[in-house]
Amino acid sequence: MTGQTKRVVVAMAALALTASSLAVWADEDADLVVNGEIEMVVRTDAPAHLDGAVRTIYSGWVFRQDDTQAMQMDDFDNPGMLFAEQGQELFNTAMGANGESCASCHTNAEDLTRVRATYPKWDEAHGAVQTVEMQVQECQTESMGMAEAWGQNSQEMLNMTAYIASIGRGQVIDVAIDGPAQATWDAGKEIYYTRYGQLELSCANCHEQNYGNYIRADHLSQGQINGFPTYRLKNARLNGTHNRFRGCIRDTRGETFAIGSDEFIALELYVASRGNGLTVEGPSVRN
Amino acid sequence: MTRQLILATLLGVSASVAHAEVVSPTAVVANEYGEISTSLTGVAGDPVRGAEVMTSRSLGNCIACHQVTALEEFPFHGEVGPSLDGAGARWDEAAMRGIVVNAKAIFPESVMPSFYKVDGFTRPGDAFTGKAAPGALDPLLTAQDIEDVVAYLLTLTD
Numbered sequence: 142m143t144g145q146t147k148r149v150v151v152a153m154a155a156l157a158l159t160a161s162s163l164a165v166w167a168d169e170d171a172d173l174v175v176n177g178e179i180e181m182v183v184r185t186d187a188p189a190h191l192d193g194a195v196r197t198i199y200s201g202w203v204f205r206q207d208d209t210q211a212m213q214m215d216d217f218d219n220p221g222m223l224f225a226e227q228g229q230e231l232f233n234t235a236m237g238a239n240g241e242s243c244a245s246c247h248t249n250a251e252d253l254t255r256v257r258a259t260y261p262k263w264d265e266a267h268g269a270v271q272t273v274e275m276q277v278q279e280c281q282t283e284s285m286g287m288a289e290a291w292g293q294n295s296q297e298m299l300n301m302t303a304y305i306a307s308i309g310r311g312q313v314i315d316v317a318i319d320g321p322a323q324a325t326w327d328a329g330k331e332i333y334y335t336r337y338g339q340l341e342l343s344c345a346n347c348h349e350q351n352y353g354n355y356i357r358a359d360h361l362s363q364g365q366i367n368g369f370p371t372y373r374l375k376n377a378r379l380n381g382t383h384n385r386f387r388g389c390i391r392d393t394r395g396e397t398f399a400i401g402s403d404e405f406i407a408l409e410l411y412v413a414s415r416g417n418g419l420t421v422e423g424p425s426v427r428n
Numbered sequence: 429m430t431r432q433l434i435l436a437t438l439l440g441v442s443a444s445v446a447h448a449e450v451v452s453p454t455a456v457v458a459n460e461y462g463e464i465s466t467s468l469t470g471v472a473g474d475p476v477r478g479a480e481v482m483t484s485r486s487l488g489n490c491i492a493c494h495q496v497t498a499l500e501e502f503p504f505h506g507e508v509g510p511s512l513d514g515a516g517a518r519w520d521e522a523a524m525r526g527i528v529v530n531a532k533a534i535f536p537e538s539v540m541p542s543f544y545k546v547d548g549f550t551r552p553g554d555a556f557t558g559k560a561a562p563g564a565l566d567p568l569l570t571a572q573d574i575e576d577v578v579a580y581l582l583t584l585t586d
Contacts, residue, residue: 339552339565340541350539351508357485357492358504391558396551 168210169203169353173422176216179311181420188417190318194349200419201362201371204353205428209374212426221303221372221424224379228304231297238286246284250308257309257421261410263322270325270410273302274381274401293401299379303370306423313420314367316413329411332404338395344412347389364389365416366409368425375428382409453546453567462533463522468544468571478580481573488543488569488577498584508539516584524578528569543569 173181183200187193202210216222232243232250247253256273264271264279271279277298278290291298318326336343347356348364355361370379383400386408390397398404451457451468458464467473482490483502491499493508519527526533531540544567552561569577 335550337549337551339549339561339568341549342539342541346539347508354507355504356506356508357489387558390551391553391556394553394555395549395558396553396560397558 168207171203171210173200173202173210173214175214175310175422181311181422182313182418183420185418188414190417191415194345195352195363198365198416198419199352199363200416200422201365201368201427202422202425204360204362205426206360209426209428213422219372219424219426220377221370221379221426222307224300224370224372225303225307225424228300228302228307231301232304236285236287237281238288241285243280246280253305254309255312257306257423258312258314259316261316261322261325261406261413263317263320265321268321270322270406272382272401272406272409273305274298275406277301294381294384296379299370299381302381303379303424306370306421309421310423311420313418314413314416316410316417318410318414322410325407326410326414328404329407329409332408333411336393337390338393340393340395342393344389344408363415364412365419366412367416367419368422368427370423371425371427373427379424380427382412450571453544456529456544458526458530458533459522461523462526462530464525464529465522467575468525468529469575471572471575473572473575473577473579475576475580475583477573478576478578481569481577482580487573490577493540496584512581512584514584514586516582517586519581521578521582524581525574528574528577528581541568543567544571544574 171183173183175181181200181202183203184197187195187198191198202213212218212220229250232247235242235245244250256276260273260276261270263269264276267279274293278293281287281290291301333344336346344364347361352361352363366382366385369382369385371385372378373380381400383402383405386405387397387400398408449470451466456464456468457466479499481487482496483499485492490496490512491502491505493506495505495507495511495513497511497513499505515524523534527535527540529544530542531538532542546565546567549565552565553559554561
């Protein structure tokens with residue numbers, strides 16, 4: 142089928158049938174290999190700390206429609222990779238009072254291969270769990286002499302986190318949840334199961350109890366974050382993790398937390414840990 | 429003469445609507461099974477309007493979670509809740525009103541929102557803005573919306 146015919150057929154199906162019939166277009170059994178070489182784990186046994194809440198964990202890629210899935214299989218078709226390339230340029234660009242670039246200290250970017258797979262992570266010096274964004278900000282203000290670090294949700298930061306994710310693609314996610322990170326993880330778990338807003342819906346109500354089901358026109362995934370930042374066809378840009386969390390709480394007719402807030406850092410650690418065993422896919426493609 | 433009569437009738441009707449007690453969300457009385465036997469408005473529900481409430485995203489948006497064969501002309505029915513085909517044969521009016529007002533009283537822990545409730549929320553927002561609710565909340569549906577939806581649901585007998 143040509144793309145054109147397929148779109149017409151999908152449109153007709155959408156008009157004539159219920160959304161569940163559209164499931165035909167999401168291949169939930171497909172495997173993801175990017176560029177014919179990076180083999181992703183898109184489904185695997187749930188980590189023990191989920192206590193059987195779900196048996197299998199799935200990448201959000203599994204629930205997307207065929208054409209969206211295909212875009213992520215080749216870097217030439219993945220618009221998110223253009224932003225990752227801009228992130229790579231920034232990595233090599235001097236900034237701040239000392240005239241250094243990230244590469245001045247991180248001479249071998251490959252040393253950052255495990256970053257996306259292991260963050261958020263406890264930072265001993267700061268005595269807190271840090272996201273990748275916070276670590277980048279720390280390098281900027283504490284090592285590079287920048288008066289002001291990039292904003293957590295700025296385009297530069299999204300490009301940089303896309304770059305850092307891209308060099309870690311295919312790495313198996315393994316965030317630590319014990320030791321000093323435990324209290325933050327507990328706080329994140331509490332948030333995950335809290336029913337927010339006037340609709341009184343928790344993350345678990347949609348992403349644990351109902352993944353695989355349609356809610357209106359949306360095919361619910363497990364709300365994993367292994368694909369972040371995600372390039373969304375809906376807004377044609379990169380979307381960060383906390384921004385996504387914000388959108389989901391807003392949709393409960395709830396008051397969201399702020400990007401970079403302690404609550405979202407804790408939630409990010411907890412949600413990341415629910416994906417332990419999946420692989421880093423960022424920047425991924427989503428609708 | 430005729431005109432006066434019509435005027436009188438109109439006045440009479442509007443007076444009776446104004447006088448019919450609308451039960452406020454905090455005054456609803458349900459029995460131990462969550463059933464609500466009295467109408468929230470005293471005005472018979474309109475099933476045609478009920479179907480509109482069920483399918484409109486800005487009103488009930490019930491089909492976001494429920495499949496309803498009779499509403500297939502409206503696209504995208506969800507699968508989070510069961511199909512409502514035949515619901516009118518499974519539940520009587522009091523139970524149906526109870527489900528739409530506060531499903532959690534009938535299905536404990538239900539994912540289904542409570543459509544006639546104004547307090548007891550965690551971080552309630554100002555509709556879909558993501559900001560905090562500025563003050564007292566209106567219920568998701570009005571009392572008459574609920575009556576209209578109940579009237580529609582009772583038509584779904586097969």
